Amino acid sequence: MMRNVLPILTVVATLFALWYGAAVALNAPWARDQAARAGQELGFGAMVAETWSQEKPKLPAPHQVAAEIWKTTGAMVLAGRGFSKRSLFYHSWITFSATALGFLLGTALGVALAIGIVYNRTMDMSVMPWVIASQTIPILAIAPMIIVVLNAVGISGLLPKAMISMYLSFFPVVVGMVKGLRSPSAMQLDQMRTWNATPSQTFWRLRLPSSMPYLFTSLKVGMAASLVGAIVGELPTGAVAGLGARLLAGSYYGQTIQIWSALITAATLAAALVGLIGLVQRITLKRMGMV
Amino acid sequence: MTKNTVISATDLSLTFQTNDGPVHALKDVSLNVEKGDFVSFIGPSGCGKTTFLRVMADLEQQTAGAITVNGVSPEEARRSRAYGYVFQAAGLYPWRTIGGNVRLPLEIMGYDKSDQDARVKRVLELVDLAGFEKKFPWQLSGGMQQRASIARALAFDADILLMDEPFGALDEIVRDHLNEQLLHLWNRTDKTICFVTHSIPEAVYLSTKIVVMSPRPGRITDVIESPLPRDRPLDIRDTAEFLEVAHRVREGLRAGHGDAV
Incomplete structure (x- = not known):
């Protein structure tokens, strides 16, 4: 136990040290400037304390971010308003719902395209270049277009954001599943042929189970991409709710602490979601006897 | 060809078109396998023994000649699940x-x-x-x-068992044991077995008929009807009869190799 914990703690401690140091370096000019205007002489200790407690620092110190996160999560729960529109739980939920829906749509689209590519020669030759081209378009450029177009046909709210998530998350699923569905060896396919198996029997009993390790790896990448998609999708909607909205509002008003707390919440959410897939992967592959 | 003929190949040829020109994997191969036979195919790499087995199984199609399995085409035989196929790896x-x-x-x-x-x-x-x-x-x-x-x-x-070097990756001791079990199984079930191998002792020990093949082009150089009895303990391999058959197989392999050089 200690052998695992110690290296991790060392890394975390180093990161915090660097972060605090960077906060001093980046926020010092402002602190000195303020002191000069007030006609005061700023000692080193006072300067450091000042750089770690500014209201709108260039780089907020970790404890400032932690305090902000607590204020918008735990403290609000204690006050009985855990799901108010100012809490990070509420914003995380908004972003999560778009992420989850987009992830499901993206996975379904990715698996469907992969099956088409593996089974249909025409799709094999024609679809992949388009799939790759779709990912070379900057998502920031196309996201507002999707929102505007869908709004024009009367679709708003969750679905447009989920579409952007889907747009990002189907790609790793297609690539992984094409590889996975093609992973059975020539011998295994010949064997199916000697039993005169139908294409659907070969799919359900050989190709699909063979592709599971590939699928789960793709799902992890897809889930992370989906979260990025949902956040990007929230930026052009006028910033009403969601972690993307918090980021945008924070940058409008120079609330760097708010931006960082939203960023860290997003990272935590991503880690939790990817970890969840990892758990399902472990259970599934173990039950399949593949680990 | 009698009514007990299970596999009958006549002037069977299979040519693969590759970038380096045509490869004659099989050339004018003719062979009859009777019901209950244990036929071994032996020869160096590239002699077409596996290809021959794959043609029987409808995993490859001949480019000339004719072959029937159970009196019908290999494709029909495959569709009616007439054979079981054991690959080199367990899979x-x-x-x-x-x-x-x-x-x-x-x-x-x-x-x-x-x-x-x-x-x-x-x-x-x-x-x-x-x-x-x-x-x-x-x-x-x-x-x-x-x-x-x-x-x-x-x-x-299935009445026919097609086996493509099934024990090729196993060590000698396990191989002996499995050979013995396979013979025992064949004795009890009256199946027709086609067995591809690299090993002369294995071929002689198991077979009622040994088909010696040689490469470039893949063809049959000798077909040896084994005089050994159906009941074969492992130590039959030390008898003079056994050694004589093994010698003839070796000669056949050597002759085939001589042609090619």
């Missing part, structure tokens, strides 16, 4: 138990559940793997895995 599905792997062809062929259970139990006993039904492939040794793959090929009661 068990890691996500299925041993029982589940043996059950796989039965599921595909639509046997009902109780019949499946009975057959899995029976063939696992036949290859000496009773009690391993619930184990996963990785929990078994290579030799046991190969036995499971033979059980899988036997499960649906």
